[in-house]
Amino acid sequence: MFCQPGKHSSFSAHLFRAGLRSLVKLASVCILGVFAALGAVTQRSLLPVVYVNDNTSANQIDAFYVNPNGTLQAVPGSPFLTGGNGGFTFDIDSIAIRPGESPFSGPSPFLYATNDGSANVSGFKINSDGSLTPVPGSPFADTGSFPVGVAVSADGRFLFVGLYDYAIDVFRINANGSLTLVPGSPFGIGNSDGYDVLFDHRRNNVISDINNTNQVGVLHLNSGTGMLTPIPGSPFTTSTSNNQKMGLRPQGDLLFVAGGGYDAVDVLKVAPDGSLSEVSQVPISDFVVGTTVHPYGGYVYFGAVSSANIYGYVVGAGGTLTPVSGSPFASGGEGPTGLTTDNLGLFLFAVNTFSDSVTSFGIQRNGALVLKGTVSLKGSGGYPSGIAFYGPPCPFCP
Numbered sequence: 001m002f003c004q005p006g007k008h009s010s011f012s013a014h015l016f017r018a019g020l021r022s023l024v025k026l027a028s029v030c031i032l033g034v035f036a037a038l039g040a041v042t043q044r045s046l047l048p049v050v051y052v053n054d055n056t057s058a059n060q061i062d063a064f065y066v067n068p069n070g071t072l073q074a075v076p077g078s079p080f081l082t083g084g085n086g087g088f089t090f091d092i093d094s095i096a097i098r099p100g101e102s103p104f105s106g107p108s109p110f111l112y113a114t115n116d117g118s119a120n121v122s123g124f125k126i127n128s129d130g131s132l133t134p135v136p137g138s139p140f141a142d143t144g145s146f147p148v149g150v151a152v153s154a155d156g157r158f159l160f161v162g163l164y165d166y167a168i169d170v171f172r173i174n175a176n177g178s179l180t181l182v183p184g185s186p187f188g189i190g191n192s193d194g195y196d197v198l199f200d201h202r203r204n205n206v207i208s209d210i211n212n213t214n215q216v217g218v219l220h221l222n223s224g225t226g227m228l229t230p231i232p233g234s235p236f237t238t239s240t241s242n243n244q245k246m247g248l249r250p251q252g253d254l255l256f257v258a259g260g261g262y263d264a265v266d267v268l269k270v271a272p273d274g275s276l277s278e279v280s281q282v283p284i285s286d287f288v289v290g291t292t293v294h295p296y297g298g299y300v301y302f303g304a305v306s307s308a309n310i311y312g313y314v315v316g317a318g319g320t321l322t323p324v325s326g327s328p329f330a331s332g333g334e335g336p337t338g339l340t341t342d343n344l345g346l347f348l349f350a351v352n353t354f355s356d357s358v359t360s361f362g363i364q365r366n367g368a369l370v371l372k373g374t375v376s377l378k379g380s381g382g383y384p385s386g387i388a389f390y391g392p393p394c395p396f397c398p
Helices: 005-018 020-040
Strands: 049-053 060-066 072-074 095-098 110-115 120-126 132-134 147-152 158-163 168-173 179-181 197-200 205-210 215-221 228-230 246-248 254-258 264-270 276-283 288-293 299-304 309-315 321-323 336-341 347-352 357-363 369-376 387-390
Touching: 049 095, 049 110, 049 357, 060 357, 072 369, 095 147, 095 387, 110 147, 120 147, 158 197, 158 205, 197 246, 205 246, 254 288, 254 299, 288 309, 288 347, 299 336, 309 336, 336 387, 347 369, 347 387
Parallel strands: 147 197, 246 288, 288 336
Antiparallel strands: 049 060, 049 387, 060 072, 095 110, 110 120, 120 132, 147 158, 158 168, 168 179, 197 205, 205 215, 215 228, 246 254, 254 264, 264 276, 288 299, 299 309, 309 321, 336 347, 347 357, 357 369
């Protein structure tokens, strides 16, 4: 069964007394209990799901149950047509989820995916068995062309869409999951295109890198109107000059930027006001695109489009990065441009763009990855990269 909120106070007190090592140990026991309970049920509705934007011409979403051992199994009815067209580019993060209702808590769950070839965004209701049903009016037109990165506000009221040739569109998420464009969209972030988009819930900021440049924009969200305003100093400069996907540490103190063809990643400190300053640059002899941060914040992973490698790093004090033992890890396919983890830090999932597949890994306590299996996507001929996990939240993560 799931870790119950009512037991958190005594559980947390014990963890505090036991120290960090016991925290990891006890947390792992609780996490494993969650997946054991999921595996014990006969109905698939309680299993977590991984969704992948296939980015095909007639675009579609592949959906996979995550079994308790980390292997993947197709959701009945998958893939689900978006009603739009993809296929523009491989280095996009093109899927986001508004957290859902029982068994995973929250309001009605919705999934949103960009269709860069038809300049629109598709919305789906996530059903109890993990299947997808289009929301009324889907897909929804954006204000420019080539929508790429997407993110959802912490309260689930707004969707942010990075436009490859403009800036950021903001949509209000209605009760039925449909989208209404916020007046003033698109909102500019710098001298070029919006790209990967993250939401910083601690500061109510939207972070978007500016593709193929050395800039990252930070804009503050007006929670009432949905309008975005650049914070002082935005956009901020990175030492990498071919920026791709980003990852925000759960503690909110560090931002990681994959440098693409620059063959490096940049580590940026996030100040209390959201402003960014460089901590370090880590050379990687590879074209790194995919980025994800472990839910506890102790590890960060980068996927390379020019190889079959996933690079893992231990995040040290002050943002220093030290390679995880055994890194890099073979991705099980070609071009792992999309990476994500489950909410509990047990597994990592990689979309292999050039082999149309998804690989799952177990995450060891030292951050090392152990291959669990690889499954093929139903769509082919596109550039799959966007990936999202939907499952039980982590009650004790930062």
